Amino acid sequence: MAKFSDIKGFVFDLDGVITDTSVFHSQAWHQVADKVGAPWSKELEDGLKGISRMDSLEMILKAGNLSDQYTEDQKIALATEKNTNYLKLVDQMTPDNILPGIKDFLDDIQSHGYLLSLASASKNAPKVLEKLQLTTYFPKIVDPKTLSKGKPDPEIYLKGAELINLKPEQCIGVEDAGAGVESINAAGETSIGIGDKQILKDADINFEDTGEMTLTNIQKQMA
Secondary structure, X not given: OOOHHHOOEEEEOOEOOOEOOHHHHHHHHHHHHHHHOOOOOHHHHHHOOOOOHHHHHHHHHHHOOOHHHOOHHHHHHHHHHHHHHHHHXXXXXXXXXXXXXXXXXXXXXXXXXXXXXXXXXXXXXHHHHHHHOOHHHOOEEOOHXXXXXXXXXXXHHHHHHHHOOOOHHHEEEEEOOHHHHHHHHHHOOEEEEXXXXXXXXXXXXXXXXXXXXXXXXXXXXXX
């Protein structure tokens, strides 16, 4: 792990770190499950997290033994409908949807001269930031279309450092998922894991929730 004095920038994941859009994904998928007549369960809902759109749809159809009843075109139409429903929910987001402590943390790191970039696999990230009124904090956003590999590959975090002209060892990456922490570590950046310490045991620094993440607390753990 780098020394705190070496850090010049932060590379953020979006979902589960800055805001929580997973609840909207769940609502939108639940609507699709109801439409096709597939049973909805907590187990299915958890299984869809971080999974691509078409793979998520397959899981829902499998849960209702419906995989063979839809053509490829019909499946694409269902996945598109899910995204439309999801974006309608995103449209209703406001700064109230920012996770606890994050706005203060962003203000603090910006006032101390740290550079910021966003490393989210979501194509909707710019729209979400706009709704949260956080666009000005993230002039640099990794474009998922430029990536050849997903997390846990380090590519997205290497790009995040590159966008702000920093070496990986000058950056701290912030994540709430195991694959994301793996990605940060493989990129050679210092990793902060937000959430369950057992799941995120590979993170250099752990915080139970976003409210605990402050420059002072990070410095304490990197002394």
